[in-house]
Amino acid sequence: MTAPLAVQLPDELLDEIAHRAAALLAEQHRAPEPWLSVADAAKHLGYGDHVERGKRRVYDLVSRGELHPKRDGARLVFRPSDIDRYLEENT
Helix, strand or coil: CCCCCCCCCCCHHHHHHHHHHHHHHHHHHCCCCCCCHHHHHHHHHCCCCCCCHHHHHHHHHHHHCCCCCCCEEEEEECCHHHHHHHHHHHH
């Protein structure tokens, strides 16, 4: 029989471990993101009142390689997190 091992960890390290574990669990149980159409991507970019202008902006960002859509046949689809990442990096 082995003796139990008792280890004292600093509170800061325990907090860090707890936060990391919580983040991993949240990520595992997160619902998948919806796919957005070009029009929905334009709205997500803030072009709600000017959807046609927003759609042109989305196509421009795709052609410049700044947004990376997936394809559903000929249709482009986007993840909201990809648009959010673009906004964070470019605003």
